[in-house]
Amino acid sequence: MSVNTHIFGGLPSLMANFEHLTDVSHLTDDELSEMAERAGAAVSECAFIMETVGRLLDRMARLPVHEQELGLEQTARLSYALMSEIGGAMCHAADILADIQHQQGYRDGHKQAVLDMEMERKQTSNPSDTPS
Numbered sequence: 001m002s003v004n005t006h007i008f009g010g011l012p013s014l015m016a017n018f019e020h021l022t023d024v025s026h027l028t029d030d031e032l033s034e035m036a037e038r039a040g041a042a043v044s045e046c047a048f049i050m051e052t053v054g055r056l057l058d059r060m061a062r063l064p065v066h067e068q069e070l071g072l073e074q075t076a077r078l079s080y081a082l083m084s085e086i087g088g089a090m091c092h093a094a095d096i097l098a099d100i101q102h103q104q105g106y107r108d109g110h111k112q113a114v115l116d117m118e119m120e121r122k123q124t125s126n127p128s129d130t131p132s
Contacts, residue, residue: 003031010042011089014096021096024103032100032107039097046090053082 003020007013017035020027027035057075060068070078 003027003035005034010038010040010045011093013038014042014093021099024100027103029104029107032104036097036100036104039093039100042093043090043097046086046093049086050082050090053078 004013004016007016013035014021020031021035024032024035057079060070060075
């Protein structure tokens with residue numbers, strides 16, 4: 001089963017590929033990079049939504065009561081829904097991004113270790129190349 005890259009947006013992509021993201025070690029490097037980009041976008045967009053709605057609510061709270069379109073109960077419900085749903089999604093997207101970045105770092109370290117070992121082996125098998 002391959003990663004679905006035909007979904008637009010960060011959160012929808014993460015949700016569509018949830019089964020792949022529970023263990024990212026089996027993903028290819030390209031799939032890992034794609035999912036890292038999508039997870040980063042999800043975190044960024046969630047933060048943007050929360051900040052923008054917060055600013056709108058703050059601005060609305062400064063209006064005279066008769067000009068406010070939402071009552072106190074509706075405003076509280078919106079704030080709660082925003083924090084629990086978008087904030088929760090942002091938290092999980094950040095966790096997914098951290099897992100992906102950890103896996104990418106592990107792979108980069110492994111590749112570098114292999115290159116270092118090959119270089120060392122070449123130097124020991126060809127001692128005339130090393131300076132005295």
